Each structure stands twice: as structure tokens, then as C-alpha cells.
Amino acid sequence: MADPDPPERRHPPTIYDVARAAGVAPSTVSRAFSRPGRVNAETAERIRRIAAELGYRTNPLARALPTGRTSMLACVIADITNPFYGEIIRGAESAAAEAGYVLLLVDAQESDRQEREALDRALPAVEGVVLTGSRMSDSAIRMTAKQRPTVVLNREVADVPSVVSDNAQGMRMAARHLADLGHRAVTYVAGPEASWADGMRWRSLREAAAELGLRLNRIGPYPPTIPGGTLAAEGVGRQGASAVIAYNDQLAIGLMRGLQAAGVRVPEDVSVVGFDNIFGAELVTPGLTTVAAPLRAQGRAAVRGLISVLGGARPRTAQAVVLPARLVVRASTGGPAPGRGHGRP
Amino acid sequence: MADPDPPERRHPPTIYDVARAAGVAPSTVSRAFSRPGRVNAETAERIRRIAAELGYRTNPLARALPTGRTSMLACVIADITNPFYGEIIRGAESAAAEAGYVLLLVDAQESDRQEREALDRALPAVEGVVLTGSRMSDSAIRMTAKQRPTVVLNREVADVPSVVSDNAQGMRMAARHLADLGHRAVTYVAGPEASWADGMRWRSLREAAAELGLRLNRIGPYPPTIPGGTLAAEGVGRQGASAVIAYNDQLAIGLMRGLQAAGVRVPEDVSVVGFDNIFGAELVTPGLTTVAAPLRAQGRAAVRGLISVLGGARPRTAQAVVLPARLVVRASTGGPAPGRGHGRP
DNA sequence: GTGAAAGCGCTAACAG
DNA sequence: CTGTTAGCGCTTTCAC
Numbered sequence: 254m255a256d257p258d259p260p261e262r263r264h265p266p267t268i269y270d271v272a273r274a275a276g277v278a279p280s281t282v283s284r285a286f287s288r289p290g291r292v293n294a295e296t297a298e299r300i301r302r303i304a305a306e307l308g309y310r311t312n313p314l315a316r317a318l319p320t321g322r323t324s325m326l327a328c329v330i331a332d333i334t335n336p337f338y339g340e341i342i343r344g345a346e347s348a349a350a351e352a353g354y355v356l357l358l359v360d361a362q363e364s365d366r367q368e369r370e371a372l373d374r375a376l377p378a379v380e381g382v383v384l385t386g387s388r389m390s391d392s393a394i395r396m397t398a399k400q401r402p403t404v405v406l407n408r409e410v411a412d413v414p415s416v417v418s419d420n421a422q423g424m425r426m427a428a429r430h431l432a433d434l435g436h437r438a439v440t441y442v443a444g445p446e447a448s449w450a451d452g453m454r455w456r457s458l459r460e461a462a463a464e465l466g467l468r469l470n471r472i473g474p475y476p477p478t479i480p481g482g483t484l485a486a487e488g489v490g491r492q493g494a495s496a497v498i499a500y501n502d503q504l505a506i507g508l509m510r511g512l513q514a515a516g517v518r519v520p521e522d523v524s525v526v527g528f529d530n531i532f533g534a535e536l537v538t539p540g541l542t543t544v545a546a547p548l549r550a551q552g553r554a555a556v557r558g559l560i561s562v563l564g565g566a567r568p569r570t571a572q573a574v575v576l577p578a579r580l581v582v583r584a585s586t587g588g589p590a591p592g593r594g595h596g597r598p
Numbered sequence: 599m600a601d602p603d604p605p606e607r608r609h610p611p612t613i614y615d616v617a618r619a620a621g622v623a624p625s626t627v628s629r630a631f632s633r634p635g636r637v638n639a640e641t642a643e644r645i646r647r648i649a650a651e652l653g654y655r656t657n658p659l660a661r662a663l664p665t666g667r668t669s670m671l672a673c674v675i676a677d678i679t680n681p682f683y684g685e686i687i688r689g690a691e692s693a694a695a696e697a698g699y700v701l702l703l704v705d706a707q708e709s710d711r712q713e714r715e716a717l718d719r720a721l722p723a724v725e726g727v728v729l730t731g732s733r734m735s736d737s738a739i740r741m742t743a744k745q746r747p748t749v750v751l752n753r754e755v756a757d758v759p760s761v762v763s764d765n766a767q768g769m770r771m772a773a774r775h776l777a778d779l780g781h782r783a784v785t786y787v788a789g790p791e792a793s794w795a796d797g798m799r800w801r802s803l804r805e806a807a808a809e810l811g812l813r814l815n816r817i818g819p820y821p822p823t824i825p826g827g828t829l830a831a832e833g834v835g836r837q838g839a840s841a842v843i844a845y846n847d848q849l850a851i852g853l854m855r856g857l858q859a860a861g862v863r864v865p866e867d868v869s870v871v872g873f874d875n876i877f878g879a880e881l882v883t884p885g886l887t888t889v890a891a892p893l894r895a896q897g898r899a900a901v902r903g904l905i906s907v908l909g910g911a912r913p914r915t916a917q918a919v920v921l922p923a924r925l926v927v928r929a930s931t932g933g934p935a936p937g938r939g940h941g942r943p
Numbered sequence: 944g945t946g947a948a949a950g951c952g953c954t955a956a957c958a959g
Numbered sequence: 960c961t962g963t964t965a966g967c968g969c970t971t972t973c974a975c
Contacts, residue, residue, distance in 0.1 A: 267951095267952055267953085268952065268953065269952080277961075277962085278961065278962045278963075279952090279953080279962095280953090280954075280955085280961075280962065280963080280964095281960090281961060281962075282953095283952095283953060283954060283955090284954090284960095284961085287953090287954075291960075291961095292960070292961080293960060293961085296960085296961090310722065311952085311953080312722060312951090312952055312953070313722050313723055314659060314662045314663055314668065314722065314723065314951090314952080314953095315663055315951070315952035315953045315954090315967095316952080316953055316954075317659045317953090317967095318659055318660055318663050318951085318952080318953070318954090318967045318968070318969090319952090319953060319954045319955075319966075319967045320953085320954065320955090320967085321967090323659065323723075324719075325702075325723070333684060333687050333688055333691065334684035334685055334687075334688050334877075335684075336681045336684065336877055339678055339679035339680075339681065339684075340679055342678050342679075342703075342705070343678055343679050343705060343707070346678065346703075346705045346707075347707075350712075350715075350716060350719075353719075355702065355704075355716075355719050355720050355723065356702075356703060356704075356705075357670075357700065357701075357702050357703070358687075358691075358701060358702070358703035359700075359701075360687070360688060360691045360701075362688075362692075367695075370695075371695060371700075374669075374695075374698075374700050375700050377655070377657060377658050377659065378658055378659065378668075378670070378700070378723075506881065532679075532681055532877075532878065533877065533878045533881050536851065536878050536881045536882050537881050537882070537883070538882070538883035612967095612968055612969085613968065613969065614968080622945075622946085623945065623946045623947075624946090624968090624969080625945075625946065625947080625948095625969095625970080625971080626944085626945060626946075627969095628968095628969060628970060628971085629944095629945085629970090629971095632969090632970075633970095636944080636945095637944065637945080638944060638945085641944085641945090656968085656969075657967090657968055657969075659967090659968080659969095660951095660967070660968035660969045660970090661968080661969055661970075662951095662969090663950095663951045663952070663953090663967085663968080663969070663970090664950075664951045664968090664969060664970045664971075665951085665969080665970065665971095666951090
């Protein structure tokens with residue numbers, strides 16, 4: 254009746270335990286795990302078997318010290334409570350897991366300072382970082398890119414690889430959709446001025462509107478939130494536009510609410526299109542027509558890129574990887590009511 | 599014109615660099631950071647100043663090797679795309695940051711296997727773990743609790759500390775609300791059978807119904823998702839109930855949709871209450887009356903508990919920390935229509 | 944109060 | 960192909 258797990262043997266087995274049990278040198282055990290092929294096939298097999306029996310697991314911390322390879326990636330998120338990031342995280346997480354990496358999530362809480370501090374704490378522990386919705390300045394981003402391979406999501410920063418969705422194409426689809434419906438003018442409800450995506454979307458819309466012969470207004474900036482949208486409703490009402498495209502879905506949803514509260518019908522009186530296709534876009538009434546970015550694919554692409562750089566590939570900084578967007582048509586868009594859509598009377 | 603940052607001096611300064619610059623032994627530098635008080639105040643001050651000048655930062659990996667203190671906590675999430683977890687994560691993250699810890703987020707993707715694998719990879723790197731919405735068995739959870747201090751969220755596991763919201767009280771409030779409105783019978787739309795919370799909510803509702811003299815039905819189980827809810831709508835229709843309480847908000851939202859699609863009005867024909875108050879509950883039409891758990895507080899409480907255990911406190915396994923819930927009344931509940939609410943005719 | 948020395952568990956030359 | 964030997968950067972006895 255021997256104690257099956259005597260208390261004096263509490264620590265997990267090390268490479269030394271395995272080496273002793275297998276009758277080889279510790280370095281051989283190490284090789285058997287990290288550089289199989291550089292060790293006799295049979296020996297390697299035996300070592301692995303014995304290791305398994307002993308329940309040996311290589312200690313990632315100990316490995317990290319001499320090599321710097323922690324098998325961890327940081328993913329910093331502008332706001333972890335924002336549903337927009339959920340799918341991105343999921344994509345990043347799965348790509349990381351496939352490559353044997355663990356994802357360290359860092360919540361920036363929409364604050365530059367918080368973001369830097371949190372990133373600072375996480376940086377030494379990770380091999381690379383994905384920045385999504387970063388509030389940091391371009392130069393701050395380049396700074397961290399100097400310390401660890403970095404890829405930026407939905408933003409372009411000179412000299413730093415990035416993955417973006419095709420805002421231009423998305424905007425073109427949205428504008429064409431509205432034009433097809435018969436609208437002659439559209440109002441853009443702008444998000445944060447500092448936002449790279451906002452600038453991009455606005456410029457794209459301007460081009461698309463020109464091509465399609467749509468008249469264009471812009472109001473804002475507004476906070477990219479539901480309350481921000483209800484705020485914007487007032488401005489939209491004053492414009493008398495028959496169609497609006499909002500910087501993002503939150504803004505669009507708040508906008509619809511504000512409009513409805515003011516007795517303006519969506520889409521009969523004004524059509525609304527959002528951006529991002531967040532969870533919730535299909536929940537509201539009417540369902541929100543929106544430009545859907547391939548969120549999960551973005552997350553995957555970002556960490557894939559990161560991992561290939563870690564594997565020795567040259568970072569692709571010359572130009573962003575752009576992923577296609579698609580238009581999800583729901584009930585918030587329709588033809589203009591007679592007498593609307595011609596700008597101010 | 600000397601190169602300000604010669605390439606041969608690339609590595610960040612170590613304790614040895616600081617020691618040399620300060621004219622003390624490396625161990626003294628170490629003490630100055632980890633055990634101030636065990637070193638002469640002036641010396642400590644000087645060391646810290648020099649360290650700052652050199653830009654020295656203690657290498658967490660190197661510290662972790664001898665001590666095991668990685669300053670990282672794992673937070674495993676059943677499904678990172680589920681908005682329900684956003685606030686929990688935020689709370690956990692902030693409490694961790696306050697204590698100087700970094701949060702390692704692990705997405706279980708609603709899969710037992712994925713959860714174990716991911717946790718396995720993360721475990722050696724962290725000092726403690728919080729499990730939220732875990733799909734693992736009680737015994738698997740106890741297993742990991744043996745390896746690292748663990749706290750479970752919204753579930754009770756023998757011998758493992760946990761934080762739960764007051765489901766019983768929440769159910770009581772929901773049931774009373776319905777009773778006050780004049781309903782005489784309520785149907786519970788059940789979630790996953792394996793779910794601890796589902797069992798808890800059902801039992802609580804049974805008690806509350808008994809106290810209030812409400813008749814009670816139960817249908818399900820259904821997947822705790824929006825499609826699951828539309829599925830459930832059929833069953834609810836057959837019951838002819840005037841009021842239903844769903845296991846969670848997704849189910850409730852899907853249910854409302856299914857009902858509305860079938861021409862049943864909410865709340866005129868049937869009142870619906872959900873659970874969790876997810877983002878989206880206020881977006882739907884009508885707004886969903888729901889039991890709100892103090893999500894952020896839960897996340898905070900969980901990592902606080904974890905940290906106090908890491909600090910040497912005895913884990914509180916005897917009984918769960920229970921946090922109060924509240925009822926958020928929106929538009930999905932109202933008085934019963936005449937002729938309804940009396941069960942099958 | 945401070946210095947010296949011995950590791951933490953693993954990897955990476957370097958010999959053989 | 961395998962064993963030996965130094966460390967990675969920090970902490971921690973143990974002496975002085």
C-alpha cells in the first residue's frame with residue numbers, strides 16, 4: 254500500500270528526470286523535443302515514450318529564458334466589451350492555437366494611456382503583437398513594432414504590416430445600393446476624427462458618390478456609439494436627407510432610434526446603412542443594412558502574418574493586406590419617399 | 599557624431615548592468631526591487647535612479663523561472679464571441695491590471711476538448727485561473743484547481759472557490775414581476791441540460807412560483823442561442839402560456855422573433871423575460887425585460903479572490919461568493935390578455 | 944546591510 | 960548522433 258504520489262515528489266518532472274530514466278544526456282532529451290531529426294529515431298521514440306509515462310511537459314518559461322520563444326502573442330483590443338472585436342479575437346485565437354501559440358489579450362479600454370501601460374506589461378512576455386483599433390499614435394505603434402513584430406488591424410501605419418478590410422469597395426457597394434434604390438443624395442455620419450477608418454470611409458464614399466452622381470453631405474464627428482447616434486439623429490433631421498451611411502453600426506443603430514423617436518420612419522422616410530455588421534445589427538428593428546467586414550478572417554490573417562514573420566519571413570510593410578467586404582442588405586434601406594432625397598428644398 | 603545607439607548594445611539592460619553602474623552587487627539590485635527595506639534606503643534610491651536612467655526593466659520571464667511568479671492569470675471564456683462575457687472580461691482585466699497582473703484570455707469555443715487543450719497550453723505560464731462558462735466536468739475543473747489556484751464563475755464546483763450571481767433572487771424578482779402584472783402561469787424555456795446555471799434557475803423558479811401561487815411549465819432543453827429561441831417559439835405557442843421566462847437573453851430574443859413571426863404579439867399576447875441583460879437586450883423590439891447580473895463585478899470579484907489566494911489567503915471553498923442580481927424591466931412584459939394565462943383551456 | 948555563489952529548467956555551442 | 964559545458968536574468972540562501 255505505497256503512497257502512489259508521495260508528497261516529496263511534488264514538482265513536475267524535468268528534462269533531467271526524463272534523461273535519467275532514459276539513460277541519456279539531458280541535452281538529448283531537449284533535442285528529442287525541439288529538434289527531432291537531429292537525434293536517432295529510435296532513441297527519440299524511447300525518450301518520448303518515457304517522457305509521456307513520467308508526465309513530462311516542457312516548461313515554457315524555462316524554454317523562453319534562453320531562447321526568447323515564449324509561444325505567446327499579444328492581441329490588444331481597443332475595447333473588449335465592444336462586440337465588434339469578438340469575431341476578430343476568435344479568428345486570431347484560432348490561428349494562434351493552430352500554430353501552437355497562446356493569445357494574450359490586452360484591453361485598452363479605449364484609452365491611449367491604458368493601452369500603452371497594458372502593452373508595456375505584456376510586451377516582454379510575447380513574441381509578437383496584433384493591434385486592433387489601437388488608440389496609439391503612429392509613432393507609438395512604430396515604437397512597439399521595433400520591439401516586437403507587430404501587425405495592425407484596420408489601420409495603416411507606415412513601415413508596419415497591416416490587414417484592413419476593403420473599405421473602399423464596401424462603401425462603393427453601399428452607395429450603389431442606395432443609388433439603385435433611387436436615392437439622389439446621401440449623408441455621411443462621421444465617427445471619431447482621429448480614426449483611420451473614418452477617414453478612409455469618408456474618402457471612399459466621396460469617390461463612390463462622384464462616380465454614381467450622388468450628392469453628398471457629411472455631419473459629425475460623433476462618438477461611435479449608440480448615444481452618439483441618437484445625437485446625430487438631430488443633425489440628420491435637419492439635413493432632410495433620404496439616405497444616410499454611418500461610420501459604424503452603433504452610430505447607425507442610435508441614429509435609427511433617434512429618428513424613430515422623432516417620428517421619422519426608417520426606411521420609408523430615411524434609409525440607414527451601417528458598417529461592420531456587429532451582433533445586434535440584425536436584432537434591431539428594422540434590421541440594419543450594413544457593410545460586413547470579414548472579421549474572423551482579419552483576425553486570422555493578422556496572426557498568420559505575425560507568425561510567418563516570427564518564422565523568419567520578411568514583414569510585408571509595403572502595402573496592407575486587404576480583405577474583401579460584403580454588403581448585407583436588411584430592412585433599414587428602401588426607396589426614397591417622393592419629395593425627399595433631393596437635398597434641401 | 600557618435601552613433602547614439604550602437605548596434606552591439608541591443609539587448610535591454612539587465613540587473614548586471616545596473617549593478618555595475620551603481621557599484622553594487624547584482625543581488626543588491628535584485629533586492630532593491632523585490633525586497634526594498636532589506637536594503638539601505640539611500641542605496642536603494644540610488645539603484646532605482648540609475649536603473650531608471652538605464653531604462654532597466656525587470657525581465658518577467660527571468661523572474662518567473664526561479665520563483666514561478668509570472669504575473670499572469672488565465673481567464674477561460676466559453677465563447678469569446680458571446681457578448682455576455684465582454685463585461686466579465688473587462689472586470690477581470692481591470693482587477694488584474696490593478697494588481698499588476700496580465701490577463702491571458704483563453705477561448706474555449708464552446709468545446710470541452712478545445713477548452714482543455716487551450717488551458718493546458720496556458721496553465722504553465724500563469725499563476726491562477728478563472729473559469730467562466732466552463733464546459734469541463736467538475737472533476738476536470740478540480741484537476742486544474744489542483745495545479746493552480748482557480749475560481750469558477752457562475753457555477754459551483756465542490757472544493758473550488760466560486761463567484762455566482764444570485765440566480766434565486768433574480769428569478770424571484772422575475773416571477774414576482776410577472777405575478778404583479780397579473781399572470782397566473784409561466785413557462786420556463788430551458789437552456790442546456792448540462793448547464794449549472796440552467797438547473798439553478800429552474801429550481802429557483804420552481805420555488806418562486808410555489809411561493810407566488812403561479813402555475814409552472816417547462817419546455818426544452820434548447821440551445822442557448824437565438825435560433826434555439828425561434829425553435830422554442832413553437833413549443834411556447836402550443837403551451838398557450840401568457841408569460842415565459844427564458845434561460846437566457848439569446849433564447850428570449852429568438853423566442854420573441856419566433857412568436858412575432860407566428861403572429862403572436864409581445865407583450866400583449868405573451869410576456870417574455872430573459873436572463874443576463876446582454877448587449878442587444880435593449881436593442882430588440884420590444885426591449886427585453888431581463889435579469890441583469892453584475893457582470894463586471896463578477897469578473898472583478900473572481901480575480902480579486904484569485905489574487906488574495908496567491909497572496910497567501912486560504913481559498914474560500916466552503917460557499918460561493920454571491921453577487922446580487924437586478925431586474926431590468928423593459929417593454930417585453932405586460933399584463934396578460936383576457937382569456938390567456940390560465941393554461942390550456 | 945551587502946556580497947558571493949548556487950541554481951530555476953532549458954537550449955546551444957562545442958567536442959567527440 | 961550524443962555527451963559536456965556554459966549560460967539566459969533573476970532570486971535566494973549563506974556568510975561576512
